[in-house]
Amino acid sequence: MKIKKNRLILFVFALIGFGFYGVHEYFRSNKDVSGLKENFRMRADDMIQAFATNETVAEKKFIGKIIVVQGKLKEVEKDEKGYYTLVLGDTGTASSVRCLIDTLHTNDIKAMQKGDSVVLKGMLVGYNADATGLLGSDIQLNRCMRMNEK
């Protein structure tokens, strides 16, 4: 009788535990990248080169990974809704690394200007090889934040 009761208590606790885990998982939001370990650290120009050399290999290696990228700011863009994108790369070429700034970290980049050296951390979400020959090829990083490094 006592064993049966203990099993029942254990079952109820396990059920509550699974319930909490399920609810937590269901409502989990995307993690701030500041708490995530970097997978790669690269210069913006080297990253552009890696994708230009072999898009398929680079996509397999970098997409979905947390990247720390260093480079010079080509452009600081603010869209009509107030979202910031920092564009890194060589001003002599149209290709760039475009870093969409996480709204949690917007205040850290507001003072940044074209030509500044910057270190950013974010998740690499894709590469668009320019088929038009007009726009330049772009590597895109989302949920980016500025690192306190030069």
Add this chain to the structure above:
Amino acid sequence: MKKQLASLVICILLFAITVNAQDKFFTKKGKIYFDASAKMEKVEATNRAVISVIDIKSGNIQFAVMMKGFEFEKALMQEHFNENYVESDKFPKAEFIGQVTNNAEINYSKDGEYTAKVKGKMQMHGELKEVEATGIVIIKNGKIELRSEFSILLSDFKISIPALVKENISDQTKISVDCLMDPLKN
């Protein structure tokens, strides 16, 4: 005389390049929002890095979007979207290449709102499908804004919804596009 002729040719060439450049408008900060909500659940995501180019002379238009760039409110939903539905590791990008079929009815040099009909081919999840949509072209202060809302069927792109979550995700997905485009300068 030769010098003058050379200058004239250079001027004509520069003018031709400028005119050609002004025929094209682009953005890399366009927005796409999709809604595949069904009875039981809200399934929505936004991508704010849509790349788009329009040639106002020919009406040719292109869009490209990174699938992993869609952001959901819930991380679990975003993971399922990428891993189980659109398989973004295998198919990282979606593209649309088409044409504004009533391009002649739009006066791109005059501020105003115009209805645009777009027809073309959309590639997603490795499938190519013809898509038609109606939208609005807003010409203001030398910029072009494109807005459109249309629906697609996920099944057309071989994105299957397991029977277990049929009540949560709709096959018919509403897509909203909003791209504010600047003139392309060479």
